[in-house]
Structures are given as C-alpha cells and as structure tokens.
Amino acid sequence: MNKNYRLILTLILTTFFLKELFFIAIIPFLRGPDELAHYATTQYRSEPSELKWGFISDYDENGKKIRDKYFSEEIQKTYELIGAAGTAAIFSENSYDGRGESEIDKNQWSHIFEKYPPKVTDYPPLYHDYSTSILEKVFINYDIFIRIFFIRSFSIVLGLMVVLFSYLIADKMSFSKKESLLVAAIVSFQPMLSATAAIINPDMMLIAAFTIFIYGAVSGLRDGINWKNALIIILSAIAGVLTKGPGLTLVILCYPLLAYLIYKKIHINKSKFAKYFAIFSLLILLAAFLVTPKPYLQTITRFGESSHFDSKAESLYKYLEKFTFRKDRFMFTGVSYWGNFGSLEAELPDKVIESIWWIEGISALGIILLLLYKKVNREYLPEKKYIIFLILTISVLQLAIRFYDWRVFDLNGKALISTPGRYFLPNVAAHMILVMYGLGFFFKERLNFEIMLKTILVLMVILNIYSVFIIIIPKFYL
C-alpha cells in the first residue's frame, strides 16, 4: 500500500475516533436508544454470580406482564438527580457541573440490583458478559460517568473495526485504493453509525460482526477459500449469534457461502455437488433441530403459540398492509436508519430522508441495469458476484427481522418489535458499497465516478455535522 494511502487511512480512523469522542460528549447520560437498559444489564451481569437473581421473566406466574422492574440504587438515584426520565435534564446556571453531580461523583450508592425483577435485557452473552461488564468491573472504583465513558468507548473500538473493514471490503472487491478510502470515509460519517458507536448498545458489536463477515466472504469470493477467510467467516458468524438475535442470519448465510466456496475450490461435477449439498443440508437441518433447545426455537419462530388472527395468511396480509408497504413505515425505518438519536424527537427531518431516497432510487436503477444488461461495461466497477452477495446479505437480514416482527404481530395483533432502521445498520458497509456501485452505471469514465464518490463524501460529512449541530445539540441542550 502506497505511503500516502496509508496516511489517509490513518487520518480516516483518527477522525472517526475524535468524532466519536465528541459524540460521547454530546449524547446525554444514557439517552441513546435503549442505552439505559443496556447499561443496567452490564451492571447486573458484573455482579458476583451469587448475588444475581435466577430466572428473569417478563411475566408473573399468572402470565401477566410485570410492569415494575428495578434498577440498582446507583442507577435509580443518579437518574432521579439528573431528572432525565422523560424530560430534558435540568441544567445548572453558570456551572460546568450539574445539580447533584458532586453527590453522584462520590460513587456512594450500591451497584447491586437488590429487588426482583431487575430491569435488564436477556441478550446472548458476548456483549454484556464478556465485554462491557468486564469494563464495568475494571473501573468499579470510579464514578458512574467515568465508567459509562469507558463502556461507550468500547463502541468506538468496534466502530473503528467497521470503518477499517469497510475499506478492506471495497479494496478486495477491486475498487481502487483511492475509491476504497472514499468508501471507508463515507461509511465513517454515516450519522446513525456515528451515534451508535458512541453509546452502550450491542448493535455496534453486531455491526462489526456483519462487516467482518462480509470481508471474509468477499475475500473468499475473490481469492478462493483458505483457512484465513474461512476462519473469519465462521468466527464472525459465531460472534454475531452470541451478540444479538439477528446475528443468526450470519449462520444462515455462512452455510451456503462456505458450500459455494468449497464447490469452487474442489472442481466437482455440478450435479454431484448439488446432490451432496442437498443430503448434507438435510442432515445439518435435522441435527440443528435435534440439538437446538426447543424454547430457543420457539422464541425465534413463535410457531406453536396461539395466533391473534384466524389464519397465518390473514395475519401476514395485515402485517404487510399495515407495517410494511406504507410510506410512513418506510419513513420510520428510514429516519431511524439515518439518524434517530434518542428521545425528544432528536431525529433527521423527513425532507432529508426523502432526498436520500432519491439518490438510493437512482442507484437501485443503476444496479438493476448493471446486473441485467451484459452490454453495459464499467470496467472499474466490481464483478457482479460481489454485488449479488451483498444484495443477498441485505435481503436475508431484512427478511429475518421482518419475519420475527411478523411472528410477534401474529401473536399480539400489535407491532411490538417494529422495524427501526438501526436494526439494518449491520449492513451499512454493504449498503454504501451497493449505492456507489449503482451510481457507477451513470458514469462511463472512472474519473467521473471518483468525482461522484467525493461528492457523496462531502454530502455525508455535511449530513453528519448537520445531525450534530442542528439536531442533537439543539434538541438536548437548547
């Protein structure tokens, strides 16, 4: 790699790091999406095991939802002093310290969840148990603001990995070094990614797992399967599953991907391979069905539970009609994909999202034309196999989240999970690369394509700064 390019990659990562420090400073105390719940879970899982409560359910023995759940004394008292619940914090006049801040700084309240049931989440262990709760323990003697800073900083590390691997993905896909740097910089300024990399939330770990998985896959598609990329694919899929439910989609993708890569490597007869693949798939499905605990299967599919509707077809139709193919639902997902920064309506305006849709729409047209028409030749764009894989990755995650959302809707008649756009952020690198690829259709010369990439970068940086100074700061502090 050319020395200048290495310098610029370092500059991209340094800028991302500084930007995230600033984002940590401007996102108020535990006000990121679900941040309170994830910090509470972190604190709970850092307790000595003998102090932890046993089974935690959302329902009592009569099947009624438990509404009153409890925090540790520290979270409860800090929250009361800051007055953050539901309204803006009450600020002190002419002071850099908030009201009651000196009390909070003393670190005098219990960190233990004394009452049952604790207000925590039941995510897989990789994020809370093996990452953030370790940081909580290391900094246990420091006040809550310092602990939260360091746990939030862990998200920056994950974010740095996302930016770095975005570069590596683009590079592997045969974009030039210059174009790959532009792609990485564009990803690094995506506003919602910036906000997510500055809060306590396992989403960032899932985004990192997806990005690394995509790198492994692209690497396999380009260089053929080897131990290195096979290990990257498998480990990132495991990391995804151990982080959050949607990580399961990586396992779903992992199997056919590895099978395809092996097929390419061993030069076996096509029909023979198809036969082996079918038999092996059946065996794996059977084994997975037998090995996977039934409650887990039921949780992810919700099959076997009583439906709110007369038939599955009716519930699916109503779900699609009410919660999928409507402009307001697209807008809801769009806003929270690009920038919904917590409560207080701190989100990007619809007009901004509509403008982005125009660009994405033009790009989608470009992708279709590039994939369908063999005569169109843009030598500087990546091969179609990469693009088909990225589309597949995005489609599988979309389907998985909407499937789970529908299953919950089927049970309750309400969209309790919903589809906030941040659930789709794990594919942010894939999404950005696809948009660039699609726009590439409209430029015959490489130079013009580069000018387009630079223009998108400028717009993304502006959008990021707009999010900070026109949305986040005024909403939370003015």
Add this chain to the structure above:
Amino acid sequence: MKINLKNNHKYFLLFTFFLFLAAMYLAFAADLSFPDSLPGSPKTGTTNLYSHTPVTQVFSATEKNLSQINIGIKNLPKKFSYKVMIQLADESCDAIIAEKKFGVFSIFSSPRKFKFKKIPDSAGKRFCLKITYLGEKEGKGELPYVEVSEKPADPNSSYTNPGKGGEYKGRTLKIEPTYSGTLSENLTQLNQRLSQYKPWFLKANYLTAIFALFLISSVILVIALIFL
C-alpha cells in the same frame, strides 16, 4: 468563459463543503437561545387552532434578552397555502412588539421556534403571545393544535381560545420563552450545559479541545480526499 468541471471539480467540491459549513454555522449560531433551567410543564392535552381566531396567553419572562418562544404547535397542514401568524404583544395583548407569518415557503423558520429581535429589558416583564391560524380546515383532517399543560409551573396561568369557548384557568399553552446573549456568552453557556453530567475530561476546555480536533481533522480529511 467555459468552466472545465473535470479539472476544477476539486475546487468546486471544496467551495461547496465550506459553503455548507458556513450555512450550518450561521443556522446554529442563530439557534443559540436558551430556555430557563426550570423543569417545563408536562404536556397533558391540546387546544385546537380555529381559523382566524387567535389563541392568546400572557406569560412572564424570567431573564433579560428574551429572543425566541418555542411553541408546541402541531398538525399544520402541508398544503400549499397554510399560514400561521404568531405575534408577541405587551401584557394587554394590544401593542404588538413582534409578528411573523409562517407558510410552506418558510424553509428556514418554523412556527415552533418564533424568533424575534432581542428584548434586552425583558426580565420580570409580562408579555402576551397570540397564535392565529390563517388557513382553513382541510376536509376530514384535524385542525392544527397547540399542546397544553394542565399542570403549569405557575398555577395562576391561563390562556384564551375564543374558538373553543373562552378562558382556561389553571392551564398553560406549552410554550418556552428562551433568552440569548452575545455569541461568546451563548457558546460559554452551551459548553456549560454540555459539560454537565460528564466525566471531568469531557468538560469545559477539554470538551472545546475535542470539538476543535474533530472539526480540524474532518476538514483536513475532506481536503485530503478531494485532492487525492
């Protein structure tokens, strides 16, 4: 003179970038106006805005330099013609001090943030806010409305809405008077607010340093990538 975009695109992009940055700075600086630090009254209801019938409320300014009133106004129709007029008057609601109309062309302003020329001696004075909807009800659509609190911080508050029935005592429109000093005073106050409930190394000058480094680094990165 023919402009060659291919050769000059770098300067054009750089110019666009700085132009946007400047616009953002101006919008941000114009927005720097602080509500007092007291807890606001919670929203507990709404009151409809009837066409050409002003809803009025008298309120007290707690500080000097009253410069803006945030108003919980919602459901404004997006139709081409809508207009809302907001006026600030003296306590008797007769002598108009500031007035502004909002329509679809109000791209850079919103009736939710009614800005006017700073009133230096506002501290302790009472003012009257008048909100008038100048459009018509559209079909089955609901009327625009203003959020209301039935638990006002000042129990003597009241507002009038003749379109609905007159005076409502013990209630307040959800409005928030805000105050603005010089740019330097505003930035200091903002830094103070941002610093609160943060670790010591994210406060005051440290915060300023982080912001400056982020901004400088971003600008260098954009320039470097444009000229790469």
